[in-house]
Amino acid sequence: MTKKLQSITNKTAPAAAIAAVLIIWYVCCEGEVVPAYMLPSPADVLNAFAANFSIMIEQAKVTLQEAVYGLSIGIALAFIVATLMDRFSFLYKAIYPILIITQTIPTIAIAPLLVLWMGFGMAPKITLITLTTFFPISIGLLEGYQSADIDEINMMRSMGANRFQIFRHIKLPAAAPSFFSGLKISAAYAVVGAVISEWLGGFKGLGVYMTRVQKAYAFDKMFAVIVFVSAISLLLMALVSLLQKIAMPWQKKKKEI
Numbered sequence: 356m357t358k359k360l361q362s363i364t365n366k367t368a369p370a371a372a373i374a375a376v377l378i379i380w381y382v383c384c385e386g387e388v389v390p391a392y393m394l395p396s397p398a399d400v401l402n403a404f405a406a407n408f409s410i411m412i413e414q415a416k417v418t419l420q421e422a423v424y425g426l427s428i429g430i431a432l433a434f435i436v437a438t439l440m441d442r443f444s445f446l447y448k449a450i451y452p453i454l455i456i457t458q459t460i461p462t463i464a465i466a467p468l469l470v471l472w473m474g475f476g477m478a479p480k481i482t483l484i485t486l487t488t489f490f491p492i493s494i495g496l497l498e499g500y501q502s503a504d505i506d507e508i509n510m511m512r513s514m515g516a517n518r519f520q521i522f523r524h525i526k527l528p529a530a531a532p533s534f535f536s537g538l539k540i541s542a543a544y545a546v547v548g549a550v551i552s553e554w555l556g557g558f559k560g561l562g563v564y565m566t567r568v569q570k571a572y573a574f575d576k577m578f579a580v581i582v583f584v585s586a587i588s589l590l591l592m593a594l595v596s597l598l599q600k601i602a603m604p605w606q607k608k609k610k611e612i
Contacts, residue, residue, distance in 0.1 A: 395575040403575040404582060410564065411583050417560040418553065419587070421477055422545035425484025429541060433489050437496035441526070442518075447497075458490055462551060470556040480552040480560075487548040488541035495537025499530025535599040542591040550584055 377397050383389050384396035395403075404411075440447040462483065469479035503526045511521050553562025561580055568576040 392572070392574065395578055399575040400578040400582065403573075404579040407576055407579060411561065411580060414559060414561045414564045415583070415587065418546065418549045418562065421480045421549040421552075421560070422484060422591075424477070425481045425548065426488050426541060426545040428481065429485045429488035429545075430492055430538070432485065433493035433496060433537075436489075437493045437500065438522075440493075440497055441500040451497075454490060454493065457486070462487060462548065466552050466555045469552070475556045475558065480549055480557070483552045484545050484548040487544045491537035491540040491544070492534065493537075495533035495535075496530050499533035500526045502533070503529040531599075531603050535595060535603070539592050539595045542595050543588040546584060546588045546591065 380394075381397050384391065384394060391399075436450065440450055465486065466479070466483055469482050473479040473482065507525050508521055511525060516524075549560065550562040550565065553560040554566055557563045561584060565577060565580045568574075568580065
């Protein structure tokens with residue numbers, strides 16, 4: 356009975372927290388605690404969301420295209436770099452500090468330079484997303500490789516396994532949980548990175564649309580776009596979770612046991 360109650364509580368807690376935030380938000384707007392031009396009510400945001408849904412969908416096609424391209428390149432580069440760093444210790448010592456340093460540079464500071472160098476097309480946006488998503492995936496993979504059981508590796512070596520076989524059967528499965536954890540973060544970063552890059556230069560996309568409604572002081576539409584971007588990020592993270600369950604069926608079996 357206690358376990359069932361805990362399960363119900365765990366499932367309803369997020370919904371209750373969101374509902375509480377919405378109620379407080381609504382009360383503050385209705386009670387004019389915050390001026391309407393600064394904070395539109397949830398009802399206004401909902402109406403703006405419904406009225407501009409088709410426009411946001413059209414703009415989201417460009418943003419998602421940029422996010423998918425950038426994330427795909429980021430995954431490929433992260434896999435190559437993390438694998439090489441794990442294989443060669445001198446590369447690890449040379450590259451790892453550079454990876455850490457790159458994360459101290461604000462994304463918003465890089466974006467204008469990329470636009471200056473590459474123009475207002477997709478190239479600077481995809482590059483920024485690649486740079487944003489590369490780090491969490493590469494670090495996740497690297498830590499996963501290093502967490503592989505040394506006894507299992509030694510056993511494989513004693514059985515005559517080569518480096519590729521050890522990598523395929525020991526290191527890659529060990530890195531899978533860390534990889535998917537990094538991928539979830541990067542999936543959210545990809546959409547946010549696309550929107551940020553579109554703020555600073557572009558012709559279409561959710562970031563461009565957000566800039567336009569902001570300049571028009573249509574803050575209900577602005578909040579609607581924010582909700583829409585959050586929803587896309589959550590959907591991408593849910594998709595990654597689904598891929599993780601498909602790629603790692605043994606995790607589900609462990610939980611059942």
